[in-house]
Amino acid sequence: MNRRSREELAARxxxxxxxxxxxxxxxxxxxxxxxxxxxxxxxxLHSENGLLGMGPAPxxxxxxxxxxxxxxxxxxxxxxGCYFHHGDSFAMIRGGHIDICVLxxxxxxxxxxxxxxxxxxxxxxxxxGGAMDLAxxxxxVYVMMEHLTRTGESKIVERCTYPLTGIGCVKRIYxxxxxxxxxxxxxxxxxxxxxxxxxHLQSITAAPLIxxxxxxxxA
Amino acid sequence: xxxxxxxxxxxxVRDIPDGAVVLVGGFGTAGMPVELVDALIDQGARELTxxxxxxxxxxxxxxxxxxxxxxxxxLCSFPRQADSHVFDELYRAGSIELEVVPQGNLACRLEAAxxxxxxxxxxxxxxxxxxxxxxxxTIDGKHYVLEYPIHGDVALIKAHRGDRWGNxxxxxxxxxxxxxxxxxxxxxxxxxxxxxxxxxxxPEAVVTPGIFVQRIVNLAAGQALAEGLx
Numbered sequence: 045m046n047r048r049s050r051e052e053l054a055a056r057x058x059x060x061x062x063x064x065x066x067x068x069x070x071x072x073x074x075x076x077x078x079x080x081x082x083x084x085x086x087x088x089l090h091s092e093n094g095l096l097g098m099g100p101a102p103x104x105x106x107x108x109x110x111x112x113x114x115x116x117x118x119x120x121x122x123x124x125g126c127y128f129h130h131g132d133s134f135a136m137i138r139g140g141h142i143d144i145c146v147l148x149x150x151x152x153x154x155x156x157x158x159x160x161x162x163x164x165x166x167x168x169x170x171x172x173g174g175a176m177d178l179a180x181x182x183x184x185v186y187v188m189m190e191h192l193t194r195t196g197e198s199k200i201v202e203r204c205t206y207p208l209t210g211i212g213c214v215k216r217i218y219x220x221x222x223x224x225x226x227x228x229x230x231x232x233x234x235x236x237x238x239x240x241x242x243x244h245l246q247s248i249t250a251a252p253l254i255x256x257x258x259x260x261x262x263a
Numbered sequence: 264x265x266x267x268x269x270x271x272x273x274x275x276v277r278d279i280p281d282g283a284v285v286l287v288g289g290f291g292t293a294g295m296p297v298e299l300v301d302a303l304i305d306q307g308a309r310e311l312t313x314x315x316x317x318x319x320x321x322x323x324x325x326x327x328x329x330x331x332x333x334x335x336x337x338l339c340s341f342p343r344q345a346d347s348h349v350f351d352e353l354y355r356a357g358s359i360e361l362e363v364v365p366q367g368n369l370a371c372r373l374e375a376a377x378x379x380x381x382x383x384x385x386x387x388x389x390x391x392x393x394x395x396x397x398x399x400x401t402i403d404g405k406h407y408v409l410e411y412p413i414h415g416d417v418a419l420i421k422a423h424r425g426d427r428w429g430n431x432x433x434x435x436x437x438x439x440x441x442x443x444x445x446x447x448x449x450x451x452x453x454x455x456x457x458x459x460x461x462x463x464x465x466p467e468a469v470v471t472p473g474i475f476v477q478r479i480v481n482l483a484a485g486q487a488l489a490e491g492l493x
Contacts (some may be wrong), residue, residue: 092366093290094436109293110437116291116344127435129442129470130290131374134367138387169354170363171343172393177367180386211390 045239097125145182179210191219198250232256272302286415294437318342318350376412377446415448429476
């Protein structure tokens with residue numbers, strides 16, 4: 045089957061972000077979605093440390109230690125962008141002003157529960173950042189992740205076994221194998237990669253799926 | 264004449280007592296008031312409770328304060344980072360208490376303190392282990408968790424420019440927690456890169472009105488003084 049690479053997955057998520065959307069891209073893989081938004085379009089990227097209209101990484105030598113994103117990477121600000129404090133930034137998030145948030149995940153449950161901040165290891169130092177605020181606050185929470193863990197376990201589950209970030213918050217899941225919506229009916233598969241049958245996808249997914257594909261497979 | 268400016272950081276932090284709750288601005292190293300924190304290390308206050316987004320980066324600023332064993336307890340959203348080894352070691356040894364607070368709850372608890380609110384109901388963390396044991400309420404069908412304000416005895420923040428009345432403007436993403444911490448503390452001490460005359464800051468663009476700032480330290484003046492003595 046044509047498993048999506050990380051770049052292909054980011055490009056697929058980018059297709060669903062309309063021009064004009066206010067978007068928060070989580071740390072790590074979700075950040076790379078920005079690289080696939082069409083050039084010349086107006087996309088408002090929000091970073092919870094206080095940027096709206098965030099631009100790409102600066103040219104080497106142009107880095108400003110006081111201009112960083114939530115992942116503490118050097119970034120730029122587009123013309124028209126602005127800065128604000130954390131109160132305003134989380135009012136944007138919690139107040140439902142962010143249209144789309146894309147997050148990574150350890151697990152997503154059938155009902156849209158999200159686990160992405162802590163593996164529950166008692167020795168681990170917990171760190172949550174803005175994940176719980178984004179999970180409850182953004183109008184649409186999309187998750188992008190590998191379908192399976194490195195040891196082959198399904199990251200889509202009946203109930204999360206890792207500590208929760210938010211309950212019932214995920215609307216759509218993009219994996220390297222499929223696009224799946226979390227609906228009142230359950231997990232509806234919208235797309236599968238070429239060469240992957242619905243039955244095969246179901247067999248490696250630890251929660252019941254509904255075949256909601258318009259076409260049998262995407263190229 | 265009212266002049267809140269102080270020419271050196273040592274004088275600015277002289278009376279922070281042992282056991283104080285100190286709000287420390289910054290997100291990572293952006294906006295971290297390193298010079299004020301260094302002065303607090305030299306001053307020697309102990310048993311501090313620190314409120315800051317992170318638990319120190321590398322070996323400087325907040326990390327150095329923690330390393331000097333001056334911090335009893337820390338409230339932050341994201342202690343664990345690639346360069347948080349100072350905190351990590353003390354935490355694992357049980358030498359420092361940690362309260363993990365979601366970043367937005369940290370922000371709105373500080374805002375609540377600054378605005379004189381008794382508590383807030385926030386949707387963040389509802390149904391998670393960070394809300395365990397906390398009072399909840401359902402309002403218009405949505406679930407909320409009761410959270411209390413975070414008041415600081417002192418706030419240490421970094422701004423770009425200020426005037427002698429304490430009005431402040433910031434630089435880019437170094438603004439982060441500065442404005443909301445300034446409002447949440449009884450004594451806010453701001454370090455600035457430049458002290459400008461009254462009227463030089465565009466009143467339409469002042470981010471933190473001087474009423475929220477008690478002391479302002481002009482780092483440029485401190486530097487000039489040090490160079491003059493050298």
